[in-house]
Amino acid sequence: MRILVVNPNTTASMTRKIGAAARAAASPGTEIIAVNPAEGPVSIEGYYDEAMSLPGLLKTVAEHRDADAVIIACFDDTGLDAVRCMTEAPVIGIGEAGFHAASIVSNKFSVVTTLSRSIPAIEHNLVRYGLASRCSKVRASEVPVLDLEHEGSSARAKISAEIGRAVSEDRAEAIVLGCAGMTDLAASLSAEHGLPVIDGVAAAVAIVEGFVRIGLKTSSRGGYAAPVNKSNPAVA
Amino acid sequence: MRILVVNPNTTASMTRKIGAAARAAASPGTEIIAVNPAEGPVSIEGYYDEAMSLPGLLKTVAEHRDADAVIIACFDDTGLDAVRCMTEAPVIGIGEAGFHAASIVSNKFSVVTTLSRSIPAIEHNLVRYGLASRCSKVRASEVPVLDLEHEGSSARAKISAEIGRAVSEDRAEAIVLGCAGMTDLAASLSAEHGLPVIDGVAAAVAIVEGFVRIGLKTSSRGGYAAPVNKSNPAVA
Amino acid sequence: MRILVVNPNTTASMTRKIGAAARAAASPGTEIIAVNPAEGPVSIEGYYDEAMSLPGLLKTVAEHRDADAVIIACFDDTGLDAVRCMTEAPVIGIGEAGFHAASIVSNKFSVVTTLSRSIPAIEHNLVRYGLASRCSKVRASEVPVLDLEHEGSSARAKISAEIGRAVSEDRAEAIVLGCAGMTDLAASLSAEHGLPVIDGVAAAVAIVEGFVRIGLKTSSRGGYAAPVNKSNPAVA
C-alpha cells in the first residue's frame, strides 16, 4: 500500500518530520511518500496562505495519481475537497483525522494550534464536518509554525501550558495538536498530561490505511465527482 | 493485536457472520475474537432490547479485559459509553464507525436500517456524535433483523430498493448499512449502486486497528473515568 | 392516581428522601410509590453505573405495571427510552423534568450536579432533548452522591457556592439541581439565591400528574412501540 502524504507548504524539514511520523504510524508493508510542493508558502498560517498553497498542492497530488490514499498534512485541511474530486482513493486531512479520532476516544476535546489567526479556519472546518459540538475550544499557543522547526525554542513549553489550561478550563478529555509541525510532541505531551494528545498525522495514517484495507473509496457521486474536462490542466 | 468484537444479541449465526466480516477487514496479524452474550435478546430492535442486552454485553467485555480494542457490533452502539469506562483500550460502535467513515468519503450520507422503530435511536446517536448534519436521512427497509439470517428472504432486494431511494431523493453520496447483520451485503450493493456502501463492522475494524497501532487510547479523564468500586460486580 | 417513582440505585435512604419529596409535590389524592431495585449500584455516577442499574430498574418497573405514570429518579434519566417502550403511561426522568421546567420559567439555566464525571452524560441528554441551547453550563460541585446522605457534610455549602458562580458567570436565571439526592435542598437554596432552584423530583411529579389528569400517554408508534416478544423476559 502506498500512501501519499502531502505537506502543502514548502518547508522540507517539516516534510521530513511529517514523513517520519507517518512511517512510525504505518503498518510494516505500507509505503509512505512524503512530499511538498516546489513552490508556495513556507508555512500555512491563515486563509491567504491556504489559497496560495493550492496550486502546488494539487500539482503534487496529480503527480502521484497511483497512490492508494492521500493525506493532506496541514491542520487547515487545505484543498481537501478539491483533492477528493481528483481521485477515488480515500483522502483525509490531518485536522479532520484528529477531530474524528478525538471524538471516538473522548466526550469533548480541545485543539491547541499555533497562532490565533489560524483559529477561525479551524473553527470553520469543525462546523463544516459537524464536529464543532464535540470541541470545547480551539486554543492558540502563539507559537509560529516555523518555531516548531527550531531546536531550543520555547514552543513545547508554550504548547504544554496551553494543554494545561484546556484540561482545567475546558474540561477537555483529549487534546488535538493543531499543526503538522507538532507531530513529534504528541507522545511526550500525552504522558505529561495523562490524557490522549492526538497527532493528526498519525491519526490520518491510522484511518486511511484501514480504509484502503477494506476497500473504502471516496464517493464519486455529487460534490466529489471528477471535474469536467474543461480548461483544468492538472486533470488532463 | 487482539480485537474483541461483541455482538450484544444472542444469535450465534449473526456473531459468526460478523466475525467473518471482521476477519476479512483485519490485517494479517490481527486476531478477531467474535463473541456474544449467553443471555439476552436474540436481536436488538429498539431501546428496550438495547437495555436488556446491557448486562450480558458488559459481562462479556469484562471477560476479555486483555483485548487491545473493543468493537460493539450492534448498529445502535449499545452500551458504548459504559464500555469506555471499563477499559483504556479504544472502543468503537459499528454505527459510530460507519458514520465517521461516511463523513470522510462523502459530503452527505444516508443510513438504511432494518425497522422504523430503530430509527429514533440511530438519530439520537447521530445528534450526540455531532454528525447529524452529515446524514441526509435515516431510512428503514422494514426488514426484521432475523430475516437477514434467512437465505432466500427478500431482505437484500428491499435494502437495495431503499438505497435507490436514498440516492435519488436524499442526494446521498454514500450509504451506511444500519445493522450488523447486513455486513455481507455491502460489497455487492456498492457495486450495484456505484457509490460507497459502508458496513460498520469493516469500518470499525479499520479504525480501531489503526488506533491500536498508533497507541491511541480511550481517555480516562472525565466521563470515561473508571467507575468507582462501589457495588459494581463486573468491575471487581 | 398512582405514580411510580423509581430510584435506580439501591440506596434506601435516598429512596425515602425522594419519596418524601415526591409526596410533598403531589396532589392530595395521588399515591406515590417510591421504590428502588434490590440489586445494582449504590449510586449512579457516570455511564457505567447507569448501565449496571438498568436490569434492576426495568425489573422494578415491570413489577408495577399498573402505575398511572413513571418517574425515573436519577438525574441521568437512566433507562428513560427503554421504560417508555414498556408502558403507555407517561414516563419522565427527573433530569428531563428539570430541564423542561427551567426552560419555562427562565431564559437560560445552569445545572449544578455532583461529580465532573457525570457532566458528559447530562450534556448528552440536553443535546438529545433539544434543550442544550437553553442551558448555560453544566457545573459540578464535586460532592459525591452519597455525601448528600450524610448529615454534617459540606455538601450544601459546596452546592450553594457553585450556584453563586452560575449566577455571576453564566447569567443563569434559574438553577436545576443535578442529583435526586439534592431534593431536600431546593427550597432553601432558592430562597438564599433569589431565583428558581429546581428539584427534578418535584418538577417530574408536577408534570406527569398533569399528564395523567389530561389523559396524555406515551406514544406507542415508532421508537416507543412495545418490544416484540422475543427473548425479553421482563416483557413476558
Place this chain on the structure above:
Amino acid sequence: MRILVVNPNTTASMTRKIGAAARAAASPGTEIIAVNPAEGPVSIEGYYDEAMSLPGLLKTVAEHRDADAVIIACFDDTGLDAVRCMTEAPVIGIGEAGFHAASIVSNKFSVVTTLSRSIPAIEHNLVRYGLASRCSKVRASEVPVLDLEHEGSSARAKISAEIGRAVSEDRAEAIVLGCAGMTDLAASLSAEHGLPVIDGVAAAVAIVEGFVRIGLKTSSRGGYAAPVNKSNPAVA
C-alpha cells in the same frame, strides 16, 4: 388555585371553548378564569395580528394580577416574554406547552396548524425554545381560525387528513394541534389516529397547575426582571 387563561383575540365563542377545555383539564379545586381583551383582532393569523393583540393582552393580564398562573391561549404564544416580566407567577403559552408535552411522550412530533402564513411564527418559536430538533414538520391544514367556530365546516376533516400525512410522511409519533380553536378536537383525533394528539390548552393547564403546586415561579433575574417604572402605564 386561580389560573388566568387569556385568549388574546376578541372572539368570545373561542374564549368559551378554551375555558371549557381548561376546566376539563384542571383539578377539582382549581378555578379557571378564561377571558379575552375587549379590543384587538378577532383572530391571530400571523405576525401582524400578534402585534395588534398585545396591548389588549397585557391590559387583561394586568387586570388579573392575583392569578396564581397565566396561560396565553394562542398557539403563537403571543406576548409570552412580556407577560413573564409582569408577574412572578408561572406563565406558559399553549404552543410552548404543546411542544414540551410532545417532547416528553414521543421522539418526534409534527404540528398541524391553521394557515400557511402562521407557520414561520411557529417555527420561530420552536427554534427559540430549543425544540425545533424534536419537531418533524409544521403543517398547515389551510383551515382559517374562525372556521373552527362554525358547526358543519370541513375543518375537522382537513385537520385529520393533515395528521394522516404527518404520520406517514414525517414519522411523527405525536401531533400538536396548532390553534387554540382546535381544543375540542384532540380526543377524537387521537382515537382516530392511534397516537397522542395534543391540545395545548390542556397541556398548559396540566403543566402550570403542577408548577403552582410545587411553588415554581418565573425567574425575576435577567430577561424577565420587572420593567423599570418609566412611562409604562400598565405597570403602574
Place this chain on the structure above:
Amino acid sequence: MRILVVNPNTTASMTRKIGAAARAAASPGTEIIAVNPAEGPVSIEGYYDEAMSLPGLLKTVAEHRDADAVIIACFDDTGLDAVRCMTEAPVIGIGEAGFHAASIVSNKFSVVTTLSRSIPAIEHNLVRYGLASRCSKVRASEVPVLDLEHEGSSARAKISAEIGRAVSEDRAEAIVLGCAGMTDLAASLSAEHGLPVIDGVAAAVAIVEGFVRIGLKTSSRGGYAAPVNKSNPAVA
C-alpha cells in the same frame, strides 16, 4: 428615495440623534424621515417595553406608507416581523443590520449593549436570524439607555471597557453596538480599539438603501403576507 427611520421609544432627543446618524450614512439624494411614536415607553429595555411600544410603532409606520424602506431603530428589532406584513418595502431592524454587517466583515463578533436584562432578547434574535454561531458573546455595559442621552455620563468609558474585554476574552474581530443611542460613539470607539465597531443605524441605512436601488422588496408570500382585513384598524 425616502427612508422611514422609526425610533419605537418616545425620547425625542434619541430620535434626533438617530436621524442625524441616518442622514450621515445616506446617499445625497436620500431623504431620512426620523420619527417616534407619540405614546409609549421612553426607552426599550427588555421584553415588556418592547410589547408596550408596538401599538405606537405600528401606527407610526402606517402613517408613512409611502416610504421606500423602513428602519426600526431599536436594537431589539421590535415589531420587525409585524412591520414586514404591512408593506412590500424592505424593512430592517438595526440589530439585524448590525449582525449581518458584522458577519460580512469578520469571522466572529461580539455585541455590547446597555443592561443585562436586554441580553436574552438579543440572543433570541440572533438564534432566530441564524447568526448566533457568528456571535461570540452578547455583553452588557450596564449603562441604562437614557444615560446615553446625558453629556458627562460615564457611558462611553463603560462601553469602551466592555469592548476591550470582548477583544481579549471573546476573540471578537468586530463589535456591534447594542443600542440605537450609541450611534454617535461608533467611529471613535472603532479608532480607539482598531477594529470595526458597527452602529446598527448606519448599517441599516447602508443595506436598505441598496435594496431600494436594486428593487428588492419584502416577500409577500408566506409569513409576511398582508394581514387579512378583519378587525385590524391600522391596516384599514
Place this chain on the structure above:
Amino acid sequence: MRILVVNPNTTASMTRKIGAAARAAASPGTEIIAVNPAEGPVSIEGYYDEAMSLPGLLKTVAEHRDADAVIIACFDDTGLDAVRCMTEAPVIGIGEAGFHAASIVSNKFSVVTTLSRSIPAIEHNLVRYGLASRCSKVRASEVPVLDLEHEGSSARAKISAEIGRAVSEDRAEAIVLGCAGMTDLAASLSAEHGLPVIDGVAAAVAIVEGFVRIGLKTSSRGGYAAPVNKSNPAVA
C-alpha cells in the same frame, strides 16, 4: 467609489454580463471594474474548479489594490476568506450577498443553482455563514454554467420550473439564483413567480456600496489579519 467585481472564471462573456448587472445595480457615481483572470477554469462547477481558479483570482485582486470594495462574482464565494486577508476594503461573495439579502426579505428562501455537483459547496457555505437554518433547500436546475451563455438554450425554462417546485414544495418565500451567469434572469423570474428572486451580483453591489459609504471595513484582527510576508509573492 470604485468596486472591483472579479469573475473567477475566464469566460469573458460572463464577465461582461456580470459587469452590466453590477453597473445597473450601482449608484450613478460608482465605477464598476469587472474583470476575470487570464488563466484558470472557464467555469466553476464544484470544489476542484474553485481551487484551480484561486491563483488567477488572487492575482487579479492584487492588481487592483486601490478598489474601495471587492465582489467575488462566483456563487461558491471562491477565495472569499483569502481575499479578505489582502485588503481592508469590504469584500463580499455573491452567494453570501444573496443569502443575507434573502434572510432580510423573507422567513425562508431556497437556492436554485446549476448542477447537482455544486450543491455541497453551497450548503457548506450556508453552514459556515450561519444561514443554513434560513434556507429551505439548495436545488439544482441541471443547467451547466456555460449553457447560460447560449441564446436559445432551455436554461431559463428549467430554472423557472425549479423555482416553481421551491415555492410549492419548500414553502420558499424568496429565491436566490445560484450562479453569476443567471444575473439577467432575476427580474423576469421575480415577475413570473410573484416573489423576490435575488441575483447575488446586484445584492452584492447594494451591500458593499453601502458599506463603503459608511466607512465599514474588513476587520484586520484575527482570521483576516494581513498575511505575514514570507514567500507569498502576491502580497509582496
